[in-house]
Every structure is written in structure tokens, then in C-alpha cells.
Amino acid sequence: MPEPITRTIMETFDVPDSGYETVMMLVEMAPHVNSGLHTHPGFDSAYLLEGGLTVLELGKPDKPIRAGESWHVLPGAVxxxxxxDRxxxxxxxxxxxxxxxxAxxxxxxxx
Incomplete structure (x- = not known):
């Protein structure tokens, strides 16, 4: 049985003159999976390649995302x-x- 969420780091590189790094990752998720509430110590931006999902951010309306759309989450946002179903x-x-x-x-x- 495959894992419900797999994460493959594609590239990591330092942001010049800062204490930050950029991490590019392919995330593959099975149908009906929930990531659970979490935060990131920086910016999270993403592009949906396949399937469909909903981003739920505390204090904001749910945001349905379709393939070909992008979104972002600010640092520390829950x-x-x-x-x-795909x-x-x-x-x-x-x-x-x-x-x-x-995370x-x-x-x-x-x-």
C-alpha cells in the first residue's frame, strides 16, 4: 500500500545574505488525505499539478484549488x-x- 503523503525534495539552495533557504519539493498525496494543522518557519507557495485540494487557514475562508492554480501561506500561519477524491x-x-x-x-x- 503506498504512503498517503510522499515528499521528494527536488532542490535546496541558500538565499544569499540571509538566514533562509529555498526548498523545492514534489508532494504527492492519496485521495481524502488531510495534512493536519501545521505551520512553516517561512513562506509556503505551491502550484497544483494534478488533482484537487482545499487549503484551510485559520481565520480565513476555505480555498478550493484546482489543477493549474497556485496559492501561498504566510510564515507562521496555521x-x-x-x-x-483523486x-x-x-x-x-x-x-x-x-x-x-x-513544518x-x-x-x-x-x-
Missing amino acids: HEVKIG NTKVLAVYVVQKGKPL TPWQPDSN
Whole structure:
């Protein structure tokens, strides 16, 4: 049985004169997969190659995405991606702080 989400890093390179790096990745997701709420330590931009998905960002309306469309998420924004009923491929480009995890699962405050 294939993995529900596979991530293949295509290229990583430093952003000159900064503490950031750019990571280009192919993300493949099975139907009906949910990424779970998470954040990134930098910018997340993506282009949908195949399939369909919905981007859910806390405090914003749901954003359905079709093949051929792109979207972005600002640093630290809590969001998740829900996949439709087809296999989905995304070209994701992250510009993130070097040395930090590419994504961190989000946990609501326990206070």
C-alpha cells in the first residue's frame, strides 16, 4: 500500500545574505488525505499539478484549488490541506529559516 503523503525534495539552495533557504519539493498525496494543522518557519507557495485540494487557514475562508492554480501561506500561519477524491501532485516552494523544521504540527494553547 503506498504512503498517503510522499515528499521528494527536488532542490535546496541558500538565499544569499540571509538566514533562509529555498526548498523545492514534489508532494504527492492519496485521495481524502488531510495534512493536519501545521505551520512553516517561512513562506509556503505551491502550484497544483494534478488533482484537487482545499487549503484551510485559520481565520480565513476555505480555498478550493484546482489543477493549474497556485496559492501561498504566510510564515507562521496555521493551515492544513485536504485532498479531494483523486491522487494529487503539488510543486511546493518554501523559503524558510535555515536549521528549523520545514513544518511543525500545530497544537492549540492548553491555557
